[in-house]
Amino acid sequence: MNNALLKRACTLMGAGPLFAVGLLTVHNASPIVELFGRIAHTGFLACALAGVIIAAVALVAQARSISHVIWKTPQGYIVILSALACSVIGLLFLLAIPAIEIDGRFASVSGLVMGIGCTVLAGTWALTLSQEDSRTAFQASATSVLVGVALYGTSAFLPNQASYALFSASCIFASAAALLPLKPNESEDDEALAAPDDRVAYVISRTWRPLAGTTLSALVLGLIWNPLYAGIELDTGMLFAASLCGSAAISIVCAVAFAKAGVRAARVMDRTGLPIAAAIVLLCPYLEQLGGSALFISSSLKEAAFALFLIMTWTSCCKAASTPKSTLRVAGTFLLCATAAMLLGALIIPQIGTAGRILNSIVLIVYLAALAFLNSPVKSQGATDDAKEHNKEAEREATPNISASIAQNAERLAKAGALSPRETEVLALLARGHSYAKIAQTLYVSDNTVKTHVRNIYRKLKIESREELFDLIDQQ
Template sequence: MKRLLTNMRNVALRDALCFGGYALYLVFSYMAFHSFTLFAPASALDAVSQTLFLATVLGSRVCVFVAIAFFSLRSTGPDTLVSVLVACGVALFGFLVCGMALQFSIDVEFGRILPWLMFGGVCLGAGDALMVLLWARFCKTFTLRSVYLFVLLSNMASLVIYFLMTLLPPALVIPATAVLFVISSVCVKRSISIRVPAVSEYSLPVAKSAASRLWRPVFGTMVFCFMSGMMMQISGQQELPLSTVQETSIVSSGIVVAILLVPVLVVSKPPNLSRLYKMALPLSAAGFLLLPILWNAAGGIVNAFAQLGSMVASIILWCMLADMARDTRLPSPLVFAAALACTNAAQLLGVLVGFFNASSITSGGIMLTVIALVSLYLLSMLSLFLFKDKGLALEEPATPAPQLVVREEQWFSARCEEIASTHQLTAREQEIFVLLAQGRTVHGISEKLYVSENTVKSHIKSIYQKLGIHLRSELLELVNHVDDEFDQQAKQIR
C-alpha cells in the first residue's frame, strides 16, 4: 500500500483525472455490450435481438481491427485528434440510431426496428474499436508494472461508476452512456499528450518474434472469449432480471480485480503475468463444472464464472500487448489490433455457436452435461501448453564477441552512421548495431536499452538481413573495412 501511495503522489491530480477516462470507457463497454444495460428503456427486448446486436458489434470490431492492423504496416496512422473525432462521431451516431430504434419499438412492429438496431450496433462497435486502440497507444508509454496497476485500478473504479449508472432511470441510460464515451475520448486525447510519445518502427523480424511470443496467450484468450460468448447464450442468463445480472457481475468482478491487485501492491518486482493468467483457468472451469447443476440459479453465478475467466485473460493479455509494443517499438495499433481481432472473432464464434444450439439445451438435459465436460477437457488441454516459451535461436553462439579496436570515437561514429544510412537501419536497429560493433553481448545490450533479450535478438536478425551477413565477426569486418573516400571524409572530421 505504501508503494501505491508513493506512485500516486508522483502523479498530478489533473493527470490522474485524465487517466481515469479509461475507467469511463470500461463503463461504456459494460453498459452497451456486457450486461445490455443499454436496452433498459426497452424492457421487452428479447434475447434474440440482444444476440443479434452483440453479433453485429463484434463483427464490426473485427473488421475495424483487421483494417487498422493492415494499414498500420504502411502508415503511422492519423493524428490523435483526428482519431478521437472519428471515434466520437461514429459512436454518437450509433447511440442516436439505437436510441431512436428503442424509442420506436414501443409503437412499431419490432421486425422493422431490428435492422436499425443492428446498424447502430455496427457504429458502436466501430467507435469502440477506435477508442480502445487510442487507449492502447496511451498504455504503451508505461512500464509493465505501471500498466498492470493502471488497468486494474481503472477496472475497480469502473465497477463503482457502473453501479451508480445502474441506479439511473431507464430513459437516461443511453444519453448518460454517450456522455461517458465523449468524456473518455477527451481524456484519452489529453492523456496521450501528457505522456512522452512512444517511438514506433516496423521491422519484419521483430514482428515475427513478437508474434511467436504472443500467440500462446492470444490463443488462450481466444478460447476464454469463445467460451464466454457461448456461455452467455446457454446459461439461461436471459431468464434472469437485469438487476440480478448486474449485481452478480459487479460483486464477482470486484472480488477478482481485488485479488489481482494484491501482487502488485505487495511485491515491488514486475508482476508474473504467466502465473496470474492461470487464474482464468479455474474460474472458467468452475462455471462449466456448475453448469449442469445450477443453470441460472444463484443470480447467474455460472455465467459470471465464465465471464470472469475471460476478463482475467483479457486484462493480462492487454498488459502483455502494451509491454510487447513498448519493448519492441512496434506500432501499438498493429500489436493490439491484430490480437484483439482474434479475440473478438473467437467471442463472435462462441456467441453464434451458443445461439444456434441454445434451443436444444435445457436444464438437466444430457446436452448440457456434454457441453460442460467437453469445455472442461478443452480448458485442461489449454493449461498444458499455454506458456511454454521457446527462445529465439540465433545463428551464432551466445559467446562474447571480440572487442572492436576503435581508431577514434568520431571516426567510429561516422562509420556506423554511414553503414546505418546506406542499409536503411531503423533508429533502434542503429542503436543496437553500434553496441554490437563495440563488442557488447546480447545480455549487455538488453540491460543498457531496457528491453528484453528476445527483442534484441530479433533486431540483430533484422540487422544481419539488411547488411547481408550472418555472423558478428562479419559485422566487425564491415565496420573496420573502409574505402579511400571514407578515409578522406574521416580525416576532414578530425
C-alpha cells in the same frame, strides 16, 4: 504538478468508461439488454461485433499509417473526435429506436457504427498504454477495469431510456477526453531503430497465454449469451451482482499487486493466475447446477476469471511491441480474436444447443493442457537465468544504501539527458548492473527493445559504452 496529476489520472482510469460501455452493450445481464429485450438486442450486438471486426482488421492491415496519423500528426485529434462521434451517434440512435417506430435494419447500422468507433478509441488507448512502463501499464489496466465495473454498477439506478442514453454517451465522451492530454509529441523514440522487435515469434511468446484464454472466454460468453439456446436459467439480477463482485474483487487485487510488485506480480498472474482462471471457467457450469449460494459464488468466480483474462491480455498485447505500428497490430489482433470468438459462439449455439457445454469443456481442457505442457520448461529455464543474474547483481546491490544511491544518481542523469520514461526505466536497471536479458525479462519486452533503448540512451548522453555510463552515474 497539476498537469502531471491529470495525466496520471487519465492514464490509470481513462479507459474505464469505455469498458463500462462495453459491459452495458455486451454483458448478458446488462440493464440495456433488459430494456430492449434479449431477442431485439441480439441484432444490434451482432452488428456491433461485426463493426469491431471490421475496425480491428483495418488496425492490423493499416497499422503503420493509422499509428502515424494518431501518434505523430495533429490529425490524430480528428481521428479521436471522429471515433467519439461514431460511438455516440451509434449508441444514441440505438437507444432512440424504442421511442420511434423505424425499421429494425437501422438498429443494425447503429451497432456497426458504434462498434467501429469504439474500436478506434480502444486502439488509441492501446497506443497510450504502450508508452508507459510495465508497472504503470498493468496497474492502469486493472484500475480501468475497476472503474468500468463501478460505472456499470451505477447504471442499475438509471430510471429510464433517456438516462441510459445520457449516461452511456457521457462515458464515451469521458474516455475520449482522457486521451487528449496523453497524446505524445514528436519526440518519441525513432521507430526505425525498433523495427527488429516486430518478430512474430516473440510477440506470440509474450501474448499467447492470456490471448488464448481471453479468446476462449469470449467463445464461452457467446455460447451462453442467449440462455434460451444454451439451455440454462438466467437470473439477471443475481448475475448482475455477481459480475460486480467478481470483477471488482479481482481488479482490486491486481491493482494493489501491480502497484507493489510490478512485473513480478504480472509474471505470477501469467504463470499461475491464468491456469486457475481457466479451471474456474471450466468448472463453473457444473457448480452452477447446485443452485443457491453456490450459483452466486461460481458466477462471481467466473466473472473474476473473465476480468483477469482481460487485464492480462490487454496489457500484454500493448507491451509486447515497442513501436506504435506493432502495438496497433497486436491490439487489433486481440480485438479481432476475442470479438470473432464471441460472435462465433453466438452463431453456433442455436445449432448445437446444450452441447455447447461439452464444447466449452473441450476447448478449456486443451488450453489447460497447453499451459501445463509449455510452462514447465520455460519456468525451469527462467529459474536458471534468475540464479545467474542474481550472482552478477550481488556486487552492485550489496547494501540498500548503495542501491538507493545508484537509483537517485540514475534518475538525476535521466533528467539531465532528457530521457523518456522508458529510457529512464532501462537506465535504472543498467545502473544496477542488469544484463540485457534480465532487463527484457523484468520489463516484459524483447532483447531487441532493450538494445534500442540503450542505443537511444547512449546517443542522448553522448557515450559509447556501459563503463562510460557508470562513470556518469558516479559523477552525479
